[in-house]
Amino acid sequence: xxxxxxxxxxxxxxxxxxxxxxxxxxxxxxxxxxxxxxxxxxxxxxxxxxxxxxxxxxxxxxxxxxxxxxxxxxxxxxxxxxxxxxxxxxxxxxxxxxxxxxxxxxxxxxxxxxxxxxxxxxxxxxxxxxxxxxxxxxxxxxxxxxxxxxxxxxxxxxxxxxxxxxxxxxxxxxxxxxxxxxxxxxxxxxxxxxxxxxxxxxxxxxxxxxxxxxxxxxxxxxxxxxxxxxxxxxxxxxxxxxxxxxxxxxxxxxxxxxxxxxxxxxxxxxxxxxxxxxxxxxxxxxxxxxxxxxxxxxxxxxxxxxxxxxxxxxxxxxxxxxxxxxxxxxxxxxxxxxxxxxxxxxxxxxxxxxxxxxxxxxxxxxxxxxxxxxxxxxxxxxxxxxxxxxxxxxxxxxxxxxxxxxxxxxxxxxxxxxxxxxxxxxxxxxxxxxxxxxxxxxxxxxxxxxxxxxxxxxxxxxxxxxxxxxxxxxxxxxxxxxxxxxxxxxxxxxxxxxxxxxxxxxxxxxxxxxxxxxxxxxxxxxxxxxxxxxxxxxxxxxxxxxxxxxxxxxx
Numbered sequence: 001x002x003x004x005x006x007x008x009x010x011x012x013x014x015x016x017x018x019x020x021x022x023x024x025x026x027x028x029x030x031x032x033x034x035x036x037x038x039x040x041x042x043x044x045x046x047x048x049x050x051x052x053x054x055x056x057x058x059x060x061x062x063x064x065x066x067x068x069x070x071x072x073x074x075x076x077x078x079x080x081x082x083x084x085x086x087x088x089x090x091x092x093x094x095x096x097x098x099x100x101x102x103x104x105x106x107x108x109x110x111x112x113x114x115x116x117x118x119x120x121x122x123x124x125x126x127x128x129x130x131x132x133x134x135x136x137x138x139x140x141x142x143x144x145x146x147x148x149x150x151x152x153x154x155x156x157x158x159x160x161x162x163x164x165x166x167x168x169x170x171x172x173x174x175x176x177x178x179x180x181x182x183x184x185x186x187x188x189x190x191x192x193x194x195x196x197x198x199x200x201x202x203x204x205x206x207x208x209x210x211x212x213x214x215x216x217x218x219x220x221x222x223x224x225x226x227x228x229x230x231x232x233x234x235x236x237x238x239x240x241x242x243x244x245x246x247x248x249x250x251x252x253x254x255x256x257x258x259x260x261x262x263x264x265x266x267x268x269x270x271x272x273x274x275x276x277x278x279x280x281x282x283x284x285x286x287x288x289x290x291x292x293x294x295x296x297x298x299x300x301x302x303x304x305x306x307x308x309x310x311x312x313x314x315x316x317x318x319x320x321x322x323x324x325x326x327x328x329x330x331x332x333x334x335x336x337x338x339x340x341x342x343x344x345x346x347x348x349x350x351x352x353x354x355x356x357x358x359x360x361x362x363x364x365x366x367x368x369x370x371x372x373x374x375x376x377x378x379x380x381x382x383x384x385x386x387x388x389x390x391x392x393x394x395x396x397x398x399x400x401x402x403x404x405x406x407x408x409x410x411x412x413x414x415x416x417x418x419x420x421x422x423x424x425x426x427x428x429x430x431x432x433x434x435x436x437x438x439x440x441x442x443x444x445x446x447x448x449x450x451x452x453x454x455x456x457x458x459x460x461x462x463x464x465x466x467x468x469x470x471x472x473x474x475x476x477x478x479x480x481x482x483x484x485x486x487x488x489x490x491x492x493x494x495x496x497x498x499x500x501x502x503x504x505x506x507x508x509x510x511x512x513x514x515x516x517x518x519x520x521x522x523x524x525x526x527x528x529x530x531x532x533x534x535x536x537x538x539x540x541x542x543x544x545x546x547x548x549x550x551x552x553x554x555x
Contacts, residue, residue: 028053028113028134030163030170036177040271042150047174049161051113051132052139115142119159119176122149146176154180181273182212184219184240184266186280191262196254198289198327199299199320205249206264206280208240216240216269223250224263232265254286255319257327288327296324296333303340311344318344343383350376350388357395366399373399434516481536488528488536495521495543502547507554514551521547 031050039045113132119125124147132140146159155178162171188207196202204223210216217239222232234250250264263281272278289295303317318337325333357372373392380388480496483489498517507514525540532540 027055028163028170030161030172032172032174036156036175037146038177038179039146039148040179040181040273041148041152041154043271044145044147045176047144047146047159047176048141049144049172049174050139050141051115051134051163052137053134054137056137114164116162116164117144117159118162119146120157122152123147123157123159124149125159144174148176148178152178154178180213182210182214182242182271183273183277184216184269185209185211185277186264186266187277189262189264189280189282191282191284195285195287197287198254198257198292198323199295200254200286202252202254202262202284202286203249204252204262204264205247207245207247208238208266209245210240210242213242214271215242219266219269221248221250221264221266223252224265225252225256225260226263227258227260228256253316253320255316255323257286257288257323259283259285289324292324292327293330296321296328296330299324300333300337307340307344311340311347315341315344346379346382350379353379354392354395361395361399369399370396481539483532483536485528485531488532491521491524491528492536492540492543495540495547499543499547499550502550504550504554507551511551511554514554518544518547518551 029052031052032047037045037047113134115127115130115132117125117127124145126145128143128145129140132142134140144159144161157176157178159174159176160171161174162169186206186208188205190205192203192205193200206221208221218237219240220235220237222235224232233252236248236250238246238248240246248264261281261283263279265279268275268278299317299321303314303321306317307314318341322334322337322341325331325337353372353376357369357376360366360369360372373395377389377392377396380392480492483492498521502514502517522544525544529537
């Protein structure tokens, strides 16, 4: 009977589940941008594809381009057979293969969705995921990576993306355009004047041609003379339009005699089909100047006019002046040029050191900042530049006063923190020691509410048998008050008993206990002081002083 009931319940659950799924009427959509993926032969591109399920209708998609030429592709192979363990149940759907946007098909139960891709022969097409699990209104995006082999002809190609189940599959076609290759070519290098002399301005011109349908923004073109320096001597940044030619001219002041090589170079683009023609060079010679001495003086004076404002620009003029002084045989002029060129180089280094020090200071690293500033200071001091030395000193002083360290990490705070920690440890140790001593001595006499111990009867006054009466000492001329506050009354009573109990002999027998009780009484007095009237407080203080004198006389 129980089995029958369970079986019926199970059937009912299955039927209800089927009804719920059928009522949902889910559809599966495949979406992508609808635009062509563009790639050069020999390179890769990627396409994001979203697979989603929805019961609220077809989602909005981006319409495909209307200006693209029709695909011209090799027919694709038949997709593989679907796996056996899928749960597609398709209804009426509409396929839009090759048209971009989305592809939809109904599914009564959405669970395992197997994905596959296929591209033209020799293409490497892969998926970031080949299986999805979607239930209800759900979605997931996968990436299709497409690698085009070198030498592939330009044109529009297709990559087929397929979602597969045991009952059927739906596919969309992703368009991939292989772009026409382009080339950047440098040609027609010209040097003017053709036979430059020392001190002349040498102009080097070259034609830059972009052969292809591509825009090239921010391309750097540099002039190199390997016999002088490894880096460029002049450069410029330009942008180039598709299928265009520009003439680019860079200049250099002739500062070296003899045979040289002028080379113009454009940094290549990633997809340039041929980078060997991104540079061009030619040989040329620089001859001696006709009047080197006069020209050297003129060039030196021109350099010094701009030296303070822009020593880098002046340095190039000084190099020319130096070469002219050498030709002229003026050793003093050569030494002058060397001095100012070296100073320019060192000042450039000093500026870098100051900037590095400033960066360290901004980060709170005063030690490193001062190290950099001091190195810069040595350079300025070697040239007796008092203004720059003072500037560095001000920076160092400012950093030493406030090194940028947070207040909670500064030495004074850490020292104070350590002192407080040691004090806390000392207090804890003293408190534990007092507790241990009290435990060893046993409970101290209590003077709150109980009668103080009475000494045994002694001989009567004036003869044997007389009873000795214990009299509580009271300050001369003052009577013990009777407070209405029970706590205060208990304190007064206990204090009177303590004063009576602690005679010199009693104190000597238990000095630690006496001191402990004295401390407790003082603490109790301080706690209740606000609840006492002036008369009671004065009385308590006098009794405490009396007890204090008795105890400390025995110390």
